[in-house]
Amino acid sequence: MEPAPWHAVPVLSELQSREVELVAAYAAPVLDPRQTSRLLKEVSALHPLPAQPHLKRVRSSPGTGQGLDLLLCLAAPAADPTGDPPSLDQLLPPPAVDSQGLGAPFLVDVPAWPPLTRRQFEQARAHWPTSFHEDRQVTRALAGQLFSAAECATMQGHMECAVQAAHRAAARGLRAVGIVVVDPVTGGMLATAHDCRNTRRPLLHAAMVGIDLVARGQGRGALELDLAHLPACTFAPPLLARAGTVRKLAPAEANGVGEDQDPPYVCTGLDVYMTREPCLMCAMALLHSRVRRVFYGAASPDGALGSRFRLHAMPDLNHRFQVFRGVLEPQCRALDPDP
Ligand SMILES: [Zn+2]
16 A cells, blocks of 8 residues: 555644743752762752652763762742852751752753653753653654554545545535544444534534534434435444443543433544544534544644644643544645634
Protein backbone atom coordinates (compact mmCIF):
# COMPACT_ATOMS: atom_id res chain seq x y z
CA MET A 1 0.00 0.00 0.00
CA GLU A 2 1.19 3.52 -0.78
CA PRO A 3 2.12 5.47 2.34
CA ALA A 4 -0.70 7.85 3.21
CA PRO A 5 0.07 11.49 2.32
CA TRP A 6 -1.09 12.68 5.74
CA HIS A 7 0.07 12.53 9.34
CA ALA A 8 -2.00 12.31 12.50
CA VAL A 9 -0.66 14.98 14.84
CA PRO A 10 -1.74 15.06 18.49
CA VAL A 11 -3.47 18.28 19.56
CA LEU A 12 -1.81 18.93 22.90
CA SER A 13 -3.15 20.79 25.91
CA GLU A 14 -2.06 24.35 26.62
CA LEU A 15 0.17 23.02 29.40
CA GLN A 16 1.87 20.63 27.02
CA SER A 17 2.29 23.22 24.27
CA ARG A 18 3.51 26.24 26.21
CA GLU A 19 7.05 27.52 26.19
CA VAL A 20 9.16 26.98 29.26
CA GLU A 21 8.81 29.74 31.85
CA LEU A 22 11.68 30.77 34.09
CA VAL A 23 11.84 31.98 37.68
CA ALA A 24 14.81 33.54 39.39
CA ALA A 25 16.60 31.53 42.05
CA TYR A 26 19.79 31.71 44.06
CA ALA A 27 22.56 29.19 43.71
CA ALA A 28 26.04 29.04 45.16
CA PRO A 29 29.22 27.25 44.12
CA VAL A 30 30.30 24.33 46.28
CA LEU A 31 33.90 25.16 47.10
CA ASP A 32 34.50 22.12 49.26
CA PRO A 33 33.07 19.06 47.48
CA ARG A 34 33.33 16.94 50.64
CA GLN A 35 30.55 19.09 52.15
CA THR A 36 28.15 18.53 49.22
CA SER A 37 25.86 15.90 50.69
CA ARG A 38 25.60 17.65 54.07
CA LEU A 39 24.88 21.00 52.43
CA LEU A 40 22.32 19.40 50.10
CA LYS A 41 20.51 17.88 53.05
CA GLU A 42 20.47 21.02 55.19
CA VAL A 43 19.55 23.40 52.34
CA SER A 44 16.77 21.10 51.05
CA ALA A 45 15.31 20.84 54.56
CA LEU A 46 15.27 24.63 54.93
CA HIS A 47 14.03 25.39 51.37
CA PRO A 48 12.22 22.29 50.09
CA LEU A 49 10.88 23.96 46.85
CA PRO A 50 7.58 22.02 46.89
CA ALA A 51 6.34 23.63 43.67
CA GLN A 52 9.55 22.76 41.79
CA PRO A 53 10.06 19.03 42.42
CA HIS A 54 11.54 18.78 38.92
CA LEU A 55 14.62 20.86 39.77
CA LYS A 56 17.75 18.96 40.65
CA ARG A 57 19.52 20.67 43.49
CA VAL A 58 23.07 20.22 42.24
CA ARG A 59 24.57 20.91 38.82
CA SER A 60 28.04 20.91 37.34
CA SER A 61 29.20 24.53 37.08
CA PRO A 62 28.58 25.49 33.45
CA GLY A 63 31.68 27.68 32.97
CA THR A 64 34.52 25.31 33.67
CA GLY A 65 32.63 22.03 33.74
CA GLN A 66 34.43 21.47 37.02
CA GLY A 67 32.94 21.97 40.42
CA LEU A 68 29.31 22.01 41.48
CA ASP A 69 26.60 24.62 42.03
CA LEU A 70 23.95 24.09 44.68
CA LEU A 71 20.45 25.49 44.18
CA LEU A 72 19.56 27.33 47.39
CA CYS A 73 16.06 28.86 47.06
CA LEU A 74 13.80 30.88 44.78
CA ALA A 75 14.44 34.61 44.62
CA ALA A 76 11.70 37.09 45.45
CA PRO A 77 9.93 38.13 42.22
CA ALA A 78 11.28 41.66 42.67
CA ALA A 79 14.89 40.56 43.08
CA ASP A 80 17.12 43.04 41.28
CA PRO A 81 19.34 41.13 38.84
CA THR A 82 21.88 43.97 38.80
CA GLY A 83 22.08 44.45 42.56
CA ASP A 84 24.22 42.51 45.01
CA PRO A 85 22.70 39.13 45.91
CA PRO A 86 21.93 38.51 49.58
CA SER A 87 24.62 36.94 51.69
CA LEU A 88 24.78 33.24 52.56
CA ASP A 89 23.69 34.05 56.10
CA GLN A 90 20.63 35.88 54.81
CA LEU A 91 19.62 33.05 52.49
CA LEU A 92 20.66 30.20 54.79
CA PRO A 93 20.32 31.52 58.35
CA PRO A 94 22.38 29.54 60.84
CA PRO A 95 22.04 27.24 62.65
CA ALA A 96 19.58 25.60 60.18
CA VAL A 97 22.40 25.52 57.64
CA ASP A 98 26.11 25.59 58.26
CA SER A 99 27.13 27.27 55.00
CA GLN A 100 30.76 26.36 55.35
CA GLY A 101 32.02 25.05 51.98
CA LEU A 102 29.77 27.33 49.87
CA GLY A 103 30.88 30.32 47.78
CA ALA A 104 29.00 33.58 47.23
CA PRO A 105 25.37 33.22 46.07
CA PHE A 106 24.38 34.29 42.54
CA LEU A 107 21.09 34.65 40.65
CA VAL A 108 20.14 32.03 38.10
CA ASP A 109 17.00 31.42 36.01
CA VAL A 110 15.41 28.01 36.53
CA PRO A 111 12.34 26.37 34.90
CA ALA A 112 9.18 27.28 36.82
CA TRP A 113 7.20 24.08 36.24
CA PRO A 114 7.85 20.43 35.41
CA PRO A 115 8.22 19.62 31.71
CA LEU A 116 5.41 17.54 30.19
CA THR A 117 6.84 16.92 26.74
CA ARG A 118 10.34 16.13 25.54
CA ARG A 119 10.50 19.53 23.84
CA GLN A 120 9.72 21.30 27.11
CA PHE A 121 12.28 19.08 28.83
CA GLU A 122 15.01 20.04 26.34
CA GLN A 123 14.16 23.73 26.82
CA ALA A 124 14.07 23.42 30.61
CA ARG A 125 17.31 21.56 31.10
CA ALA A 126 19.19 24.11 29.03
CA HIS A 127 18.68 26.39 32.05
CA TRP A 128 19.05 24.05 34.99
CA PRO A 129 19.15 20.23 35.38
CA THR A 130 15.57 19.02 35.39
CA SER A 131 13.96 15.66 35.95
CA PHE A 132 11.34 14.50 33.48
CA HIS A 133 8.64 11.88 33.90
CA GLU A 134 8.10 11.19 30.27
CA ASP A 135 4.65 10.29 28.97
CA ARG A 136 5.84 7.82 26.36
CA GLN A 137 2.53 7.88 24.56
CA VAL A 138 2.80 11.64 24.05
CA THR A 139 6.40 11.32 22.87
CA ARG A 140 5.51 8.57 20.43
CA ALA A 141 2.50 10.54 19.22
CA LEU A 142 4.60 13.64 18.62
CA ALA A 143 7.19 11.55 16.80
CA GLY A 144 4.45 10.17 14.57
CA GLN A 145 5.02 6.68 15.96
CA LEU A 146 1.75 6.16 17.79
CA PHE A 147 -0.12 4.46 14.96
CA SER A 148 1.01 1.47 12.94
CA ALA A 149 0.62 1.39 9.16
CA ALA A 150 -2.38 -0.90 9.61
CA GLU A 151 -3.98 1.53 12.09
CA CYS A 152 -3.35 4.43 9.71
CA ALA A 153 -5.04 2.50 6.92
CA THR A 154 -8.06 1.87 9.18
CA MET A 155 -8.16 5.54 10.19
CA GLN A 156 -7.99 6.56 6.56
CA GLY A 157 -10.87 4.21 5.72
CA HIS A 158 -13.07 5.77 8.41
CA MET A 159 -12.19 9.29 7.34
CA GLU A 160 -12.92 8.43 3.70
CA CYS A 161 -16.45 7.54 4.82
CA ALA A 162 -16.75 10.90 6.58
CA VAL A 163 -15.49 12.68 3.45
CA GLN A 164 -18.04 10.80 1.38
CA ALA A 165 -20.83 11.85 3.75
CA ALA A 166 -19.65 15.47 3.43
CA HIS A 167 -19.76 15.22 -0.37
CA ARG A 168 -23.28 13.82 -0.24
CA ALA A 169 -24.29 16.74 1.98
CA ALA A 170 -22.80 19.19 -0.51
CA ALA A 171 -24.70 17.49 -3.33
CA ARG A 172 -27.92 18.25 -1.45
CA GLY A 173 -27.00 21.86 -0.88
CA LEU A 174 -26.03 21.26 2.74
CA ARG A 175 -22.74 22.20 4.34
CA ALA A 176 -19.99 19.74 3.48
CA VAL A 177 -19.08 18.42 6.94
CA GLY A 178 -19.01 14.67 7.56
CA ILE A 179 -18.62 12.51 10.65
CA VAL A 180 -18.22 8.82 11.42
CA VAL A 181 -18.44 7.29 14.91
CA VAL A 182 -16.57 4.03 15.38
CA ASP A 183 -16.36 1.45 18.12
CA PRO A 184 -12.59 0.86 18.23
CA VAL A 185 -13.05 -2.53 19.91
CA THR A 186 -15.12 -4.09 17.15
CA GLY A 187 -14.08 -1.72 14.36
CA GLY A 188 -17.77 -1.28 13.60
CA MET A 189 -19.16 2.04 12.41
CA LEU A 190 -22.00 3.05 14.73
CA ALA A 191 -23.04 6.19 12.87
CA THR A 192 -22.27 8.11 9.69
CA ALA A 193 -23.68 11.60 9.31
CA HIS A 194 -23.28 15.00 7.73
CA ASP A 195 -24.32 18.52 8.54
CA CYS A 196 -28.13 18.84 8.17
CA ARG A 197 -28.69 22.40 9.25
CA ASN A 198 -31.14 24.64 7.45
CA THR A 199 -32.91 27.88 8.31
CA ARG A 200 -35.50 25.99 10.34
CA ARG A 201 -32.98 23.81 12.21
CA PRO A 202 -29.78 25.79 12.54
CA LEU A 203 -28.13 23.50 15.11
CA LEU A 204 -28.00 20.27 13.16
CA HIS A 205 -24.22 20.32 12.77
CA ALA A 206 -22.63 17.04 11.70
CA ALA A 207 -21.45 16.12 15.19
CA MET A 208 -24.88 16.79 16.74
CA VAL A 209 -26.48 14.53 14.13
CA GLY A 210 -23.78 11.88 14.53
CA ILE A 211 -24.12 11.72 18.32
CA ASP A 212 -27.90 11.50 18.06
CA LEU A 213 -27.61 8.62 15.59
CA VAL A 214 -25.33 6.71 17.95
CA ALA A 215 -27.97 7.26 20.64
CA ARG A 216 -30.63 5.87 18.28
CA GLY A 217 -28.54 2.74 17.86
CA GLN A 218 -28.79 2.41 21.65
CA GLY A 219 -32.56 2.85 21.56
CA ARG A 220 -32.40 6.54 22.42
CA GLY A 221 -31.96 9.68 20.35
CA ALA A 222 -33.81 12.96 20.54
CA LEU A 223 -33.37 14.96 17.34
CA GLU A 224 -36.14 15.23 14.79
CA LEU A 225 -34.46 13.83 11.71
CA ASP A 226 -36.14 12.60 8.55
CA LEU A 227 -33.67 9.80 7.89
CA ALA A 228 -35.65 8.55 4.87
CA HIS A 229 -34.54 11.70 3.10
CA LEU A 230 -31.00 11.62 4.43
CA PRO A 231 -29.50 8.46 2.92
CA ALA A 232 -25.95 9.33 3.98
CA CYS A 233 -27.01 9.58 7.65
CA THR A 234 -27.12 6.06 9.02
CA PHE A 235 -26.66 4.25 12.29
CA ALA A 236 -26.10 0.70 13.45
CA PRO A 237 -26.79 -0.84 16.82
CA PRO A 238 -23.64 -1.82 18.71
CA LEU A 239 -22.49 -5.33 17.80
CA LEU A 240 -23.95 -8.01 20.02
CA ALA A 241 -20.62 -8.96 21.58
CA ARG A 242 -20.13 -5.37 22.59
CA ALA A 243 -23.71 -4.43 23.43
CA GLY A 244 -23.16 -5.01 27.13
CA THR A 245 -19.89 -3.15 27.35
CA VAL A 246 -21.03 -0.08 25.45
CA ARG A 247 -23.65 0.80 27.99
CA LYS A 248 -22.00 -0.43 31.13
CA LEU A 249 -19.52 1.96 32.70
CA ALA A 250 -16.67 1.33 35.07
CA PRO A 251 -17.54 2.71 38.53
CA ALA A 252 -15.00 5.49 38.10
CA GLU A 253 -16.61 6.59 34.85
CA ALA A 254 -20.18 6.22 36.04
CA ASN A 255 -19.74 9.39 38.06
CA GLY A 256 -22.70 9.02 40.35
CA VAL A 257 -25.03 7.32 37.92
CA GLY A 258 -27.02 4.63 39.70
CA GLU A 259 -26.43 1.05 38.58
CA ASP A 260 -30.06 0.54 37.70
CA GLN A 261 -30.08 3.62 35.48
CA ASP A 262 -28.96 3.90 31.90
CA PRO A 263 -25.84 6.05 31.82
CA PRO A 264 -26.45 9.18 29.75
CA TYR A 265 -23.03 8.96 28.10
CA VAL A 266 -23.70 8.04 24.51
CA CYS A 267 -20.16 7.76 23.18
CA THR A 268 -18.17 6.27 26.06
CA GLY A 269 -15.13 4.51 24.61
CA LEU A 270 -15.93 5.51 21.03
CA ASP A 271 -13.78 7.18 18.36
CA VAL A 272 -15.05 10.04 16.20
CA TYR A 273 -13.78 10.96 12.74
CA MET A 274 -14.73 14.43 11.50
CA THR A 275 -13.70 16.02 8.24
CA ARG A 276 -13.05 19.39 9.90
CA GLU A 277 -12.48 20.50 13.48
CA PRO A 278 -15.76 20.83 15.45
CA CYS A 279 -17.08 24.18 16.64
CA LEU A 280 -17.53 24.94 20.35
CA MET A 281 -21.08 23.56 20.50
CA CYS A 282 -20.11 20.31 18.78
CA ALA A 283 -16.92 19.91 20.80
CA MET A 284 -18.93 20.40 24.01
CA ALA A 285 -21.46 17.81 22.83
CA LEU A 286 -18.62 15.36 22.11
CA LEU A 287 -17.23 16.03 25.56
CA HIS A 288 -20.65 15.47 27.18
CA SER A 289 -21.02 12.21 25.30
CA ARG A 290 -17.65 11.06 26.69
CA VAL A 291 -15.89 10.22 23.44
CA ARG A 292 -12.55 8.47 23.72
CA ARG A 293 -10.73 10.06 20.78
CA VAL A 294 -11.51 12.56 18.03
CA PHE A 295 -9.69 12.54 14.71
CA TYR A 296 -10.26 15.46 12.37
CA GLY A 297 -8.85 16.19 8.95
CA ALA A 298 -8.28 19.93 8.94
CA ALA A 299 -8.70 22.76 11.43
CA SER A 300 -11.71 25.13 11.43
CA PRO A 301 -11.14 28.86 12.05
CA ASP A 302 -13.41 28.83 15.13
CA GLY A 303 -12.62 25.23 16.08
CA ALA A 304 -12.73 24.23 19.72
CA LEU A 305 -10.34 21.25 19.62
CA GLY A 306 -7.10 23.08 18.96
CA SER A 307 -7.77 26.35 17.12
CA ARG A 308 -9.79 28.71 19.29
CA PHE A 309 -10.12 26.42 22.31
CA ARG A 310 -8.69 23.10 23.44
CA LEU A 311 -11.81 21.82 25.07
CA HIS A 312 -10.53 18.24 25.18
CA ALA A 313 -7.74 19.10 27.57
CA MET A 314 -9.18 21.54 30.09
CA PRO A 315 -8.22 20.65 33.65
CA ASP A 316 -11.49 22.12 34.97
CA LEU A 317 -13.82 19.99 32.84
CA ASN A 318 -14.72 16.52 34.06
CA HIS A 319 -13.84 14.61 30.88
CA ARG A 320 -10.73 14.72 28.76
CA PHE A 321 -10.07 12.93 25.52
CA GLN A 322 -7.39 12.62 22.89
CA VAL A 323 -7.53 14.66 19.71
CA PHE A 324 -5.53 14.14 16.54
CA ARG A 325 -5.66 16.36 13.50
CA GLY A 326 -4.40 15.77 9.98
CA VAL A 327 -6.09 12.49 9.05
CA LEU A 328 -6.64 12.70 5.27
CA GLU A 329 -5.96 16.41 5.57
CA PRO A 330 -5.62 17.24 1.82
CA GLN A 331 -9.14 15.97 1.08
CA CYS A 332 -10.67 17.44 4.26
CA ARG A 333 -9.16 20.88 3.78
CA ALA A 334 -11.26 21.26 0.62
CA LEU A 335 -14.49 20.71 2.63
CA ASP A 336 -16.49 23.17 4.73
CA PRO A 337 -15.34 24.19 8.21
CA ASP A 338 -17.58 23.88 11.27
CA PRO A 339 -19.68 25.89 11.91
ZN1 LIG B 1 -20.58 22.46 15.12
